[in-house]
Amino acid sequence: MDFNxxxxxxxxxxGISPEExxxxxxxxxxxFPDLNLFxxxxxxxGLKKLSPEELGAFIDLFEKQGIKNELVKFVPASGAASRMFxxxxxxxxxxxxxxxxxxxxxxxxxxxxxxxDELVEVLGxxxxxxxxxxxxxxxxxxxxxxxxxxxxxxKALLAFHRYEAGKVTKxxxxxxxEGAAYAADENGVVKLHFTVSAEHMDLIKAHIARVKPVYESxxxxxxxxxxxxxxxxxxxxxxDLNNVPFRKENGELLFRPGGHGALLKxxxxxxxxxxxxxxxxxxxxxxxxxxxxxxxKALGGILVDLQNKVFEYCNQLENFTEPEEELEYEISxxxxxxxGYKLPDSFTKKTSEEKLELLFKILNRPIRICxxxxxxxxxxxxxxxSHNDGTQTLQLVETAQVNLEKADxxxxxxxxxxANITDLVCGVKNYKGEPFDLLQFRDPDTGFxxxxxxxxxxxxxxxxxxxxxxxxxxxxxxxxxxxxxxFNPVKTVLDLLKKEHQG
Numbered sequence: 001m002d003f004n005x006x007x008x009x010x011x012x013x014x015g016i017s018p019e020e021x022x023x024x025x026x027x028x029x030x031x032f033p034d035l036n037l038f039x040x041x042x043x044x045x046g047l048k049k050l051s052p053e054e055l056g057a058f059i060d061l062f063e064k065q066g067i068k069n070e071l072v073k074f075v076p077a078s079g080a081a082s083r084m085f086x087x088x089x090x091x092x093x094x095x096x097x098x099x100x101x102x103x104x105x106x107x108x109x110x111x112x113x114x115x116x117d118e119l120v121e122v123l124g125x126x127x128x129x130x131x132x133x134x135x136x137x138x139x140x141x142x143x144x145x146x147x148x149x150x151x152x153x154x155k156a157l158l159a160f161h162r163y164e165a166g167k168v169t170k171x172x173x174x175x176x177x178e179g180a181a182y183a184a185d186e187n188g189v190v191k192l193h194f195t196v197s198a199e200h201m202d203l204i205k206a207h208i209a210r211v212k213p214v215y216e217s218x219x220x221x222x223x224x225x226x227x228x229x230x231x232x233x234x235x236x237x238x239x240d241l242n243n244v245p246f247r248k249e250n251g252e253l254l255f256r257p258g259g260h261g262a263l264l265k266x267x268x269x270x271x272x273x274x275x276x277x278x279x280x281x282x283x284x285x286x287x288x289x290x291x292x293x294x295x296x297k298a299l300g301g302i303l304v305d306l307q308n309k310v311f312e313y314c315n316q317l318e319n320f321t322e323p324e325e326e327l328e329y330e331i332s333x334x335x336x337x338x339x340g341y342k343l344p345d346s347f348t349k350k351t352s353e354e355k356l357e358l359l360f361k362i363l364n365r366p367i368r369i370c371x372x373x374x375x376x377x378x379x380x381x382x383x384x385x386s387h388n389d390g391t392q393t394l395q396l397v398e399t400a401q402v403n404l405e406k407a408d409x410x411x412x413x414x415x416x417x418x419a420n421i422t423d424l425v426c427g428v429k430n431y432k433g434e435p436f437d438l439l440q441f442r443d444p445d446t447g448f449x450x451x452x453x454x455x456x457x458x459x460x461x462x463x464x465x466x467x468x469x470x471x472x473x474x475x476x477x478x479x480x481x482x483x484x485x486x487f488n489p490v491k492t493v494l495d496l497l498k499k500e501h502q503g
Contacts, residue, residue: 007253014255015233024236028243028460032447034403038384038392040416041479046340046384046394047372047418048480050298058301059294066300072191072272073183075175076263076467077204077280078230079197081155084493088139089151098134102494107134109497114159114168115148122147154200154280157207160490161285161501171490172204173211174283180219181289182296183276191224194280195266198229228269234262236462238454246459254454259463261447264471268438270428274300277424277468284488284500291485299369299425299480306338306478310363311431317360328352331359339367340477344390366436366475370396370468371423371482381419382479383412394477396420396469400448418479421487422468426475438471446470 003011003018011021041047050058082089087102096103110116110131120127122141130138141147150158156172163169169177172194179190196204205227212223235255238246246254267275276296284292313331320327335341341362347355372382380398387393402409429435446465451458465471488500495501 006251010253014235015231016235021237024462025239025243025245027447027462028239028449031449032401033445034409035395035397035401035446036386037397037402037409037412038386040412041372041382041384041394041418043481046382046479048302048478050480055294055298058298058305060301061304062297062301066274066297066304067184067186069185069273069304070191070271071183071185071274071276072193072270073175073179073276073278074267074270075172075192075194075278075280076260077154077156077172077194077196078263079154080152080200081158082151084155084158084490085143085151087492087494088143092136092139092143103134105494105497107131107138109494110138112497112502113493114162114496115142115150116162117166117168118148118159154197154204155490156194156196156204156280157200160283160496163286170207171280171283172207173215174286175278175280176211176215176223177219177286178278178283178289178292178296179223180215180221181293182300184221188221189224190221191226191272193226193228193266193270195228195230195263201227201229228266230257230262231265234258234265234464236464238452238459238461240457240459243460246454246457249455254459256452256461259448260467261442261464261469261471263467264438264442264464267428267467271435273427273429273433274303275426275428276300277422277426279422279489281490282422282488284485285502288485288488288500291483295371295480295482295486296423296425299371299423299482302478302480303367303369303425303427306367306369306476307427309334309338310367310476314360314363314431317356317363320356324352324356328355328359331363335359335362338478339363340394340479342384342392346390362476364430366438366441366472367427367478368468368472368475369425369478369480371421371486372418372479373421373482373484373487374417375419381416383416393473394479395473396466396477398448398466398469400450401446401469418481420468421482421489423482423486424468441474442471443473444470446473 008018011018043049090096091103119142123130143151157170159168160171160174161169175192179192184190208225216223236258238254238256240246248254332343383395383397384392385395402413404410442465444465446469448463450461452461453459490496
């Protein structure tokens with residue numbers, strides 16, 4: 001592309017090279033290769049289902065060994081919550097009426113929202129009349145800067161739950177509560193890291209400053225809280241439908257955030273041994289969090305158990321110089337049954353030295369333990385994926401990564417009985433205690449291209465390999481079934497009316 005000097009200055013200001021932008025344009029033209037699904041996971045074949053005895057044993061292991069590590073709870077909390085209120089914005093714009101079923105559900109359930117009292121205070125003396133009349137001023141008071149400004153605030157700062165005596169908690173508060181329950185180290189320190197948008201940073205820091213002492217006193221823990229913003233250098237160029245760079249009305253190139261995969265840099269910068277990852281909106285009212293706490297500890301215990309064996313094997317392989325067929329076979333079985341990695345047929349044709357070298361390389365990678373839930377719906381989730389070199393690995397796959405024109409791929413996709421819930425416990429250091437360079441373990445061929453719009457014009461946008469998809473493609477992976485009670489996302493405001501959020 002022939003970029004003008006103004007373009008080059010804009011690109012440089014973002015911390016991106018012109019070559020990277022050229023590569024992005026090439027991606028738009030050529031697309032991303034599809035993943036080749038081999039099979040859905042099931043208990044005993046890529047999925048671990050814990051018995052009550054196993055659950056207790058892994059919890060015990062984590063409480064004895066896991067807490068001796070440096071633990072970090074990593075919470076992607078970037079962005080405004082405006083998408084939660086799409087239905088209400090449509091109501092304000094006149095696209096739907098007060099007779100719409102979702103609008104009626106919102107007004108009928110208004111008193112059950114944790115933000116109800118604040119909303120009434122903003123509405124003043126006309127509150128009851130306005131609510132009964134389904135008046136748009138109620139929605140304006142909720143969403144606009146003249147009221148609660150929920151259309152601008154991040155999800156982290158929305159009132160999610162209301163408890164006895166009128167106590168109201170924000171989404172971010174519940175992560176402090178959860179952190180104290182399963183992410184405290186042996187010294188009682190709870191490290192939390194939130195990725196936030198630059199425009200929300202001051203608001204979030206101010207809120208944490210208010211509530212942190214309260215929770216430290218309540219749980220007798222010490223919070224070590226840090227923050228980061230998504231690196232602008234991870235933004236991606238937008239193009240029109242002819243793959244020509246999309247320009248704003250002022251002539252500038254349009255760059256868009258690269259999706260949650262951009263947070264790989266933030267995760268890579270974390271100092272810790274074991275990292276818990278969970279989205280900011282996936283929290284339940286506190287009366288329901290026992291399963292969450294138990295299974296988070298159990299996932300941590302599974303990680304500790306696997307690391308003990310992986311580190312033992314790595315130390316053995318590092319010192320082996322002579323052929324050792326028994327060890328080769330033992331590790332091969334361990335990889336297939338425990339770490340979601342099936343070696344290709346060509347492995348048997350390698351020399352002993354080549355085998356040992358490959359086995360060491362596979363073992364010496366980050367590990368992720370992923371909670372998944374039973375799901376009867378179709379879509380993305382945990383699968384066995386075949387690769388060009390003949391290997392099969394466990395991957396979290398999005399529907400957009402699958403060729404839906406191939407009947408066999410659609411059949412595998414639809415046969416899945418489990419869904420990804422972004423519930424991960426990650427081991428990010430090697431057998432020597434050194435941090436992995438996480439950017440070396442992502443697959444750059446696993447991004448997404450989607451149609452979006454700007455200024456009323458259609459455009460094509462690109463997302464980087466997803467944080468728990470392609471960005472972790474070359475991690476050793478374990479899938480564990482967890483109860484549905486651990487999955488309570490808030491994607492629309494109406495989700496807050498579900499029983500899981502009505503504490």
